[in-house]
Structures are given as C-alpha cells and as structure tokens.
Amino acid sequence: MPASAPDPTEAALELARRVRGPVLLPGDEGFAAECAGFQTGVRQEPAVVVGAAQAADVQAAVAFAAARGLPVGVRATGHGLPEAARGGLLIGTRRMDTVRVDPAARTAWFAAGARWERVVPEAARHGLAPLNGSAPQVGAVSYTLGGGLGLLSRQYGYAADHVRSIDLVTADGRLRTVTAAGDPELFWGLRGGAAALGVVTGMEVELFPVERIYGGGLMFDTDLVDDLLETYLRWTETVPEQLTSSLGLVPMPDVPAVPKALRGRFVAHVRIAYTGDPADGERLVAPLRAVGPRLTDRLGDMPYRESGRIYSDPTTPHSYRGDNALLGELDAQRLRTVVELAGPGSALPNVIQVRHLGGALGRPPAEPNAVGHRGARYLLSVLGMPREGGVEELRAVQRRAFEAVAPVTLGRSLNFLYAQGNADRDTTARGSAVRGVYEPADLERLARLKAALDPTDLFRHNYRVIATS
Ligand SMILES: Cc1cc2nc3c(=O)[nH]c(=O)nc-3n(C[C@H](O)[C@H](O)[C@H](O)COP(=O)(O)OP(=O)(O)OC[C@H]3O[C@@H](n4cnc5c(N)ncnc54)[C@H](O)[C@@H]3O)c2cc1C
Known part of the structure; x- marks a missing residue:
C-alpha cells in the first residue's frame, strides 16, 4: 500500500x-x-x-x-x-446475488453477483425469459454490460439493448441509479463500457414471454466438418430471426462427466434455440441433419428453464485464452482456413465457434448504447487452453487464425475477449484490447465519459477505455 x-x-x-x-x-x-x-x-x-x-x-x-x-x-x-x-x-460481488422478478412489468432486477442460473429459473416461474447466454454460471451483470449475445439474440437483440436502469458506484463513491431519462449519456455508455466507468451494484432488465423452445444440439464427427461448414453457412442465410444458432468445433475432455462415445474426441456441435412451433423447427433443421449421422442428436421441444444444456458449457474452473472477430461476411473457404490453422488438426487445437448474428442484433435498439458493429453477420471466437508457460505460442496460433478473416473483420466483441489484458499502459488505445470493440466515434465518446467520471483511472484493473489520441 x-x-x-x-x-x-x-x-x-x-x-x-x-x-x-x-x-x-x-x-x-x-x-x-x-x-x-x-x-x-x-x-x-x-x-x-x-x-x-x-x-x-x-x-x-x-x-x-x-x-x-x-x-x-x-x-x-x-x-x-x-x-x-x-x-x-x-x-x-458473489454474495450480492438477489434476483427479483416483476411478472406484471415483465422485468427482473438482479444484483452484481447473480448468475444466470439464478435469474433464468426465477423468470421461468412466470413464463418469462431473460436474454441469457450459453453458460448458466456466467454473471448476469457483466455479461449484459459487455453486450450480451444470447440464445434468443437474433429475435430480441443484445441483452444490453433491454436494460431499464443501472445502479452504479462511481469513482467518487456515489451510488446512483442511471436511466435513459435521468442521465442519457451515462446510460448510453454503461451499456457496452461499464466496467471502465464504475462498479455496478444491480440492474433492471426486460424479460420476454418465452416458456418453451425448440432447442438443443447436433453433434457430428469431425470427418463431416468440411460439409458441415459449407451447409451451416448456407443454411444461416435461410433461417428466420426466431432461430438463433452457432457452430462449434470442440475438443471434448477425456473425463467421466462426458459420455463415453465423446470422450477425448473433437466434435462439431451445432446449437439451436428456436422460439417457433416445434414442427417448424424440425423442418428448419432438416438440411443440417442431412449432412450425415450424428454422434448425438438432442434437438426437440424443451422448457427454456433448461436452456443451459443447449451448449453444455464447461463448469470446472480452468485456464483459457481467446479472442474474437465480428465478421461482415464469412465463406466456407475462409472458415476452413481458420479451422486448419487453429482447429482439430493444428499443433495447438482451439475451440472454434461461429455464432450467427443478424436479425434484431443488426438493428439499433430503442435506447442507443455503446455496443458496436451491428452490421456483423457472424461472430468468430477462438479459445484454447495454454500449455504450462505456453500462453504466447497459443496467442500466436490464434493471431494467425484471425489474420485469415482480417479482410472481412468489422471489429471485436468485448464479451468474447478472454484474458487479453491491457497491453497498453501508455496514454493511447494503440494495442489496447478494447481497440476494435467500439466504433471510433463511440470510443472517443466513452473516453470523454471516463475522463469526467474517473479522471485518475481508478477502475484500471478492468478492460480500459482510453482515448485514441
Ligand atoms: C463458458 C463461457 C460462456 C460464455 N458465453 C457467453 C455468451 O453466450 N454470450 C456472451 O455475450 N458472453 C458469453 N461469455 C462471456 C461473458 O459474458 C463475459 O466473460 C462476462 O464478462 C463474464 O462475466 P462474469 O461476471 O461471469 O465474469 P467476471 O470475470 O467476474 O467479470 C468480468 C469482468 O466484468 C467486469 N465486471 C464484473 N462485475 C462488474 C460490476 N459489478 N461492475 C462493473 N464491472 C464488472 C470486470 O471488469 C470483470 O473483470 C461466456 C464466457 C464463458 C467463460
């Protein structure tokens, strides 16, 4: 001290x-x-x-x-x-896990430490759903502050687009409730850039009338990856906004919790959430099933309360590094290159995910916010577990993979930066992890908010927002 x-x-x-x-x-x-x-x-x-x-x-x-x-x-x-x-x-903040649902207003208020696994069931008791993401264990507040790309996001947009109010402690120690009417500029910046501006103690968000979905996943052997990449990308151009999906190439851990047939294998996993009629869902996914035999086929009508099993993300703490790119377009050949460089056959295999964007994600929200690059059609994320002392070699593999999509990259998503660090301890955003997360004008606008609210950069152990000049 x-x-x-x-x-x-x-x-x-x-x-x-x-x-x-x-x-x-x-x-x-x-x-x-x-x-x-x-x-x-x-x-x-x-x-x-x-x-x-x-x-x-x-x-x-x-x-x-x-x-x-x-x-x-x-x-x-x-x-x-x-x-x-x-x-x-x-x-x-993990002790601060209060969740309150107001079914009449269709809103939820949750405290800073609440995980989606507490919010989703509370909302489901009233036939409602929040805009949660793939992993129930993720914190609802930070996920939402960083954009929040959810299971229903093509239909409803980013979680950050549906925030009503934010309780924030600023660098002066004041606790304020920030709303669009009361403090429009701060409300704009918090949704996308909050961690740089203060500590959020709770927030109120909208809920949606989604009780059941047609959802789950299809797992294929990587022998079929070539066909699947091509089919999946073509298929995303045809599906309605009520269908949100992703394709992941995932090394399954060799542990007893994983079904025997999948242990230690690399699999291709298509994940789906569709809010329409289950019979339509079956028809919509037929082209994917036609790619070939599935290692597992767990698609069907399900309660939204169980949406955590769509991805079945890992729940055991571990070490990982990763990055992402928001893409204006993506063709199978480019994606194949990414897979060759960083996927199953590479020296350092990564989890490669392509999330289908568009729909409501592409439209400006009712209350504008700092979440950028709404023209992106896909989010590519590459994430791996470094070997002992091997962070730099892993980063090098990931960098090469992102170079392959550089010509179609619009920017990055804050939520899918994994331990990227704040390389720049200097005064500009050159080399900063948040470079590319915001549109240039938005970054300057956020930096002005930051300078006014936190002139000494008290909150510098979060991703930092720094002016570009
Ligand atoms: C397995 C997995 C699955 C994921 N799935 C998705 C997904 O589907 N969609 C998506 O959009 N993202 C997803 N993410 C990313 C996730 O939303 C972000 O990493 C998010 O920041 C995690 O929040 P946390 O509170 O759980 O983590 P933490 O590590 O506790 O918080 C992350 C950062 O957020 C900031 N922060 C935390 N709490 C506050 C606060 N109260 N006030 C201000 N700043 C705060 C801090 O800078 C902190 O370092 C996933 C991540 C993982 C690991």
Whole structure:
C-alpha cells in the first residue's frame, strides 16, 4: 500500500468496520478463495480484497481505494477476467446475488453477483425469459454490460439493448441509479463500457414471454466438418430471426462427466434455440441433419428453464485464452482456413465457434448504447487452453487464425475477449484490447465519459477505455 496507509492491517481493519462482507489481506484465511474465479490462468493478487455483501460495501470499498490511490478491480464469477492484476483493491460481488422478478412489468432486477442460473429459473416461474447466454454460471451483470449475445439474440437483440436502469458506484463513491431519462449519456455508455466507468451494484432488465423452445444440439464427427461448414453457412442465410444458432468445433475432455462415445474426441456441435412451433423447427433443421449421422442428436421441444444444456458449457474452473472477430461476411473457404490453422488438426487445437448474428442484433435498439458493429453477420471466437508457460505460442496460433478473416473483420466483441489484458499502459488505445470493440466515434465518446467520471483511472484493473489520441 502507498505511504498514506503505512500499516495495511490497520487500514483493512478500518475498512472492515465499515462493510458487512469480509475484508481480507494476503495471508489471511480465505484470501485465496475470495480472489479465485472460473478463469484460473489469470490470478488476481490484490493488496486487499473486499467480499461485498451489499451496495454500501461497494461504496465503502471504492471510497477507501480512491482515498489511497489504489486501483480497483471487480469480479463476480471470474469468467471474463481481463488480466492478472497485482496490488490494488479487488471487489468480489458473489454474495450480492438477489434476483427479483416483476411478472406484471415483465422485468427482473438482479444484483452484481447473480448468475444466470439464478435469474433464468426465477423468470421461468412466470413464463418469462431473460436474454441469457450459453453458460448458466456466467454473471448476469457483466455479461449484459459487455453486450450480451444470447440464445434468443437474433429475435430480441443484445441483452444490453433491454436494460431499464443501472445502479452504479462511481469513482467518487456515489451510488446512483442511471436511466435513459435521468442521465442519457451515462446510460448510453454503461451499456457496452461499464466496467471502465464504475462498479455496478444491480440492474433492471426486460424479460420476454418465452416458456418453451425448440432447442438443443447436433453433434457430428469431425470427418463431416468440411460439409458441415459449407451447409451451416448456407443454411444461416435461410433461417428466420426466431432461430438463433452457432457452430462449434470442440475438443471434448477425456473425463467421466462426458459420455463415453465423446470422450477425448473433437466434435462439431451445432446449437439451436428456436422460439417457433416445434414442427417448424424440425423442418428448419432438416438440411443440417442431412449432412450425415450424428454422434448425438438432442434437438426437440424443451422448457427454456433448461436452456443451459443447449451448449453444455464447461463448469470446472480452468485456464483459457481467446479472442474474437465480428465478421461482415464469412465463406466456407475462409472458415476452413481458420479451422486448419487453429482447429482439430493444428499443433495447438482451439475451440472454434461461429455464432450467427443478424436479425434484431443488426438493428439499433430503442435506447442507443455503446455496443458496436451491428452490421456483423457472424461472430468468430477462438479459445484454447495454454500449455504450462505456453500462453504466447497459443496467442500466436490464434493471431494467425484471425489474420485469415482480417479482410472481412468489422471489429471485436468485448464479451468474447478472454484474458487479453491491457497491453497498453501508455496514454493511447494503440494495442489496447478494447481497440476494435467500439466504433471510433463511440470510443472517443466513452473516453470523454471516463475522463469526467474517473479522471485518475481508478477502475484500471478492468478492460480500459482510453482515448485514441
Ligand atoms: C463458458 C463461457 C460462456 C460464455 N458465453 C457467453 C455468451 O453466450 N454470450 C456472451 O455475450 N458472453 C458469453 N461469455 C462471456 C461473458 O459474458 C463475459 O466473460 C462476462 O464478462 C463474464 O462475466 P462474469 O461476471 O461471469 O465474469 P467476471 O470475470 O467476474 O467479470 C468480468 C469482468 O466484468 C467486469 N465486471 C464484473 N462485475 C462488474 C460490476 N459489478 N461492475 C462493473 N464491472 C464488472 C470486470 O471488469 C470483470 O473483470 C461466456 C464466457 C464463458 C467463460
């Protein structure tokens, strides 16, 4: 800690008196567990961690850090940590997991640490659905702040497009409720750029009348990948907006939790959520089934409450690095090149995913926000698990894969940057992970908000928004 707080224990005790959750220093029992998250390749090693139990704890922690010039990081579940942060103050929000649904207004309010696995069932009790993504364990707040590309997104748009209000603690320690009417500029920037602007303690979002869907997945052997890539891309041009899908090339882990037939294999997995009639769903997916025999075929009518099984994303914490590109177009030949460079046959195989965009994602929302590149038709993400000491070799493979799609790349999605870090500790956005996430004018607009609200860059342990000049 800096000179103004010579005795860290004394300082922590002072903070502990003001917050309900734990305040822990390195070496304290529970410190490591309080800092740990899903991403194990990015270690948070703060000088002090606060396990916030309520909004007032967040306010006290931010004020404490600001008074001492300590950089602040926030972590809910640890699925999207930007970088290994040393020193400073980390605010853990997992104790703040309240979820309230108002069925008449079709809205939900959730606190900073609530995961989708708490929000989805609460909404489902009223026949409603939020705009959650593939993994139930992901935190609902950060997912939404970063855009939020969900299972129903072609029909309804980004999760960030359907936020009603955001409770935010700014660098001055103030807790404010930000709405479109009350503070339009901040409301615009939070939805897309929030982590740079403050700590969100809760938010209210819209829910949608979706109780059941035709959904699930088809798994194919990678022998069929060539045909499948071609068929899938052609097929996405024909499907209605009520159908949201993706294609993933996934190395299945060799562990007992995975069905025997799939263990240790690379599979091609098409994931589907369709809100129309199940019989129409069957007709719509016929061209995909026609590609060949499936290793598994789990498509059918299902309650939305169980939507977490569509992707069956991993739930065990592990180390991963990844990046993404929002693409204006994609043809099978280009995708094949990506697969050759970074897929099953490459020296360092990655999970390669193509998410079909368009529909409502391509239209401006009722209340504009900082989520950019709405003209993108696909999102390509490449994610791998580095070998011991092998982060750079993995990054090199991923960089080559993205070079193959550079001519059709419009930008990047904040949510699908995995441990990209804040390479730039200088004053410009050159080399920054967020470069390409925002439209240039939006980045400047966000940087102005940042300069006004957080002039000392207190929140610099998150992805940083920095002016380009
Ligand atoms: C398996 C998996 C599946 C995913 N699926 C999807 C998907 O389908 N669609 C999609 O859009 N994204 C998806 N993501 C990305 C995910 O939405 C982002 O990584 C998101 O940031 C994770 O939020 P978290 O709270 O769970 O993670 P955390 O790592 O706890 O938070 C990530 C970052 O968000 C910021 N943050 C967290 N809480 C707050 C807060 N209260 N106030 C301000 N800033 C905060 C911090 O900078 C923090 O470092 C997926 C990620 C994984 C690992």
